[in-house]
Amino acid sequence: MADILVVAEIVDGIVKKPTLAAIAFARDAAKAAGGTFAILAVGAGLDAAAKELSACGASKVLVADDPYTKNYLAERFAPTVAAAAKGFGVVAFPAATSGKDLAPRVAAKLGAGYAPDISGFKAEGGKLSYKRPMYAGNAFGWMQVSTPVEVVSVRPTEFTAAEPTGGASAIEKVAVVQDDPAAGKIEFLSFDVVKSERPELTEAKVIVAGGRSVKEKFMDVLSPLADTLGAAIGASRAACDAGYCPTDLQVGQTGKVVAPTLYLAIGISGAIQHLAGMKGSKTIVAINKDPEAPIFQVSDYGLVADLFAVVPELTAAIKAAKA
Amino acid sequence: MKILVPLKRVADPENANKVKIAAPAGGLAPKIETTGLEWKPNPFDEYALEAALRLTENGTAVKARLGEVIVVTFGPAECDQTLRGALATGADRAIRVDVTDDQLDGDLVARALAKLVDQVKPDLVLMGKQTVDSDSNQVAQLLAAYLGWPQVTFAANIVNEDNKALKIGRVADGGQINVRVQLPAVVNVEDRVVNPKGVTSPPTPATHKYADGVRFAPLPAIMQAKKKPLEVKKLADLGVEAAPKVKYLGYEAPPARKAGVKVKTVAELVDKLKNEAKVL
Numbered sequence: 001m002a003d004i005l006v007v008a009e010i011v012d013g014i015v016k017k018p019t020l021a022a023i024a025f026a027r028d029a030a031k032a033a034g035g036t037f038a039i040l041a042v043g044a045g046l047d048a049a050a051k052e053l054s055a056c057g058a059s060k061v062l063v064a065d066d067p068y069t070k071n072y073l074a075e076r077f078a079p080t081v082a083a084a085a086k087g088f089g090v091v092a093f094p095a096a097t098s099g100k101d102l103a104p105r106v107a108a109k110l111g112a113g114y115a116p117d118i119s120g121f122k123a124e125g126g127k128l129s130y131k132r133p134m135y136a137g138n139a140f141g142w143m144q145v146s147t148p149v150e151v152v153s154v155r156p157t158e159f160t161a162a163e164p165t166g167g168a169s170a171i172e173k174v175a176v177v178q179d180d181p182a183a184g185k186i187e188f189l190s191f192d193v194v195k196s197e198r199p200e201l202t203e204a205k206v207i208v209a210g211g212r213s214v215k216e217k218f219m220d221v222l223s224p225l226a227d228t229l230g231a232a233i234g235a236s237r238a239a240c241d242a243g244y245c246p247t248d249l250q251v252g253q254t255g256k257v258v259a260p261t262l263y264l265a266i267g268i269s270g271a272i273q274h275l276a277g278m279k280g281s282k283t284i285v286a287i288n289k290d291p292e293a294p295i296f297q298v299s300d301y302g303l304v305a306d307l308f309a310v311v312p313e314l315t316a317a318i319k320a321a322k323a
Numbered sequence: 324m325k326i327l328v329p330l331k332r333v334a335d336p337e338n339a340n341k342v343k344i345a346a347p348a349g350g351l352a353p354k355i356e357t358t359g360l361e362w363k364p365n366p367f368d369e370y371a372l373e374a375a376l377r378l379t380e381n382g383t384a385v386k387a388r389l390g391e392v393i394v395v396t397f398g399p400a401e402c403d404q405t406l407r408g409a410l411a412t413g414a415d416r417a418i419r420v421d422v423t424d425d426q427l428d429g430d431l432v433a434r435a436l437a438k439l440v441d442q443v444k445p446d447l448v449l450m451g452k453q454t455v456d457s458d459s460n461q462v463a464q465l466l467a468a469y470l471g472w473p474q475v476t477f478a479a480n481i482v483n484e485d486n487k488a489l490k491i492g493r494v495a496d497g498g499q500i501n502v503r504v505q506l507p508a509v510v511n512v513e514d515r516v517v518n519p520k521g522v523t524s525p526p527t528p529a530t531h532k533y534a535d536g537v538r539f540a541p542l543p544a545i546m547q548a549k550k551k552p553l554e555v556k557k558l559a560d561l562g563v564e565a566a567p568k569v570k571y572l573g574y575e576a577p578p579a580r581k582a583g584v585k586v587k588t589v590a591e592l593v594d595k596l597k598n599e600a601k602v603l
Binding site: 011016018072073074075078096097098100101102103104105107108109112113114115116117129132133134135136137138139140141142143144145146147180181182183185186187188189190191192193194200202206237241247248253254256261262272273279282283284285291296297298299300301302303304310313314317318321322 | 334336337339342344351355367429430433455456457458459460461462463464465467468469471472473474475476477479490492494495496497498499500501502503504505508513514515518535567568569570571572573574575576577580581582583584585586587588589590592593595596597600602603
């Protein structure tokens with residue numbers, strides 16, 4: 001077993017939460033297989049991020065801080081990650097926007113096999129096996145990587161975010177490498193941030209999600225309940241396809257994979273691909289007027305009722321319960 | 324513009340809950356049993372094909388092709404059906420690389436595609452973001468790396484700038500990242516790319532509104548597709564050796580979620596959430 005390098009996901013100098021799940025994997029896997037783990041931060045203006053990452057119990061934090069890597073592009077990040085990976089046996093990425101984009105490009109540069117979107121692992125005799133969801137979560141495969149260096153991406157919802165350990169890892173500057181022939185062929189233009197008072201779907205502790213039967217006034221119907229709970233709003237693919245809400249709210253195998261503490265599925269029938277994106281949630285509540293809806297098979301608490309009558313009532317009751 | 328679109332057939336995703344995993348107690352099943360499930364093209368690959376067609380036509384006169392779309396798949400002879408379907412939808416020609424499914428992994432497909440790109444010389448490789456069987460999301464990035472080409476993943480909208488560059492909005496956590504990429508490039512797509520305004524390409528008037536989703540092949544096109552070229556190549560013709568970098572040890576079924584309870588009233592629900600689940 002060699003050591004593990006975690007590649008942090010950082011946007012505008014801020015460490016994205018999925019990074020902490022990848023760190024948790026690295027910490028546990030290194031312990032189980034007999035090794036240590038380090039963290040790599042690539043970006044620009046990383047002082048605060050490096051300090052935050054240095055409290056996570058890593059052997060060291062490598063920092064590639066350069067205007068060249070201000071905005072994420074695989075072509076600009078991959079050479080630096082591949083160079084920093086020297087000496088490590090496993091390179092781990094959070095399976096989030098840039099991690100999923102970057103990991104295979106790094107794997108190709110390292111001649112490494114890739115285990116995508118892992119949800120678990122085990123170590124035997126220092127060799128790691130990885131568990132990963134397939135067929136929209138209807139099967140789990142166990143796989144091993146047979147190359148000297150292994151690249152993995154870690155499904156954030158399946159590992160409990162690492163907490164600061166209180167220590168301070170050594171911070172080591174590394175140079176940004178600029179040798180990808182494609183880097184000159186792609187240009188970052190802008191990042192359109194979806195402005196919302198609510199938490200990001202993938203980071204929310206509570207999600208209120210609606211299906212097609214919430215209809216045109218989707219946001220009006222769900223917002224009061226979401227506001228009361230401090231929740232993010234999600235949606236089924238059917239609701240997005242019908243144009244009732246922005247498509248970036250879609251939860252499911254083809255949308256966002258989420259695992260909040262509380263997931264309220266409102267007027268969602270529970271198509272297989274939606275379930276694949278949310279069935280890791282701790283507590284699931286389903287409200288649907290169809291008692292046969294498949295969502296009731298995965299929900300902890302089901303209420304067969306008309307959502308338009310029940311959602312305002314629930315909002316008021318939760319307000320009262322929290323008061 | 325010449326576009327290469329890799330396609331994969333998958334066990335019917337709408338019925339994916341019917342995949343069978345016969346694992347011995349405490350052990351793993353050697354394979355995922357998909358017998359009885361219909362083969363269908365991977366949905367994301369169909370979105371890529373639709374996007375490729377939109378980039379190589381005038382949307383108001385789709386019969387006159389303004390570029391070339393070549394579909395390619397890796398698999399046994401039965402996969403010709405998947406290719407004929409794509410040809411009927413509008414692709415211009417097809418290539419099948421003859422292999423059995425168990426010879427393949429994503430890395431091998433990417434290495435073989437890189438060799439095929441050397442032969443076909445497309446301006447763009449456009450593919451689905453992931454297949455709905457293995458859910459890996461890796462071939463586009465691996466291929467781009469092997470070719471030394473730029474990559475854009477999770478494309479939700481594509482603007483063709485004079486067949487030389489593409490302006491692409493890619494889905495990111497918390498928003499959309501906009502990039503401009505010079506061709507040749509490798510791009511993989513989200514389902515959203517087949518929205519009415521998912522693809523903008525100059526021959527198609529800006530006022531034209533595409534139907535939402537992928538197009539379907541009219542009956543005459545299905546007949547005509549039988550006459551379109553379909554070339555079969557061997558993996559060895561591409562000079563690629565099957566040397567998998569990963570191996571699957573086996574498979575297991577997901578743990579069953581404990582059946583929940585039905586509550587009768589909102590008050591009961593709130594009580595359970597507060598006092599039993601303790602999530603309020």
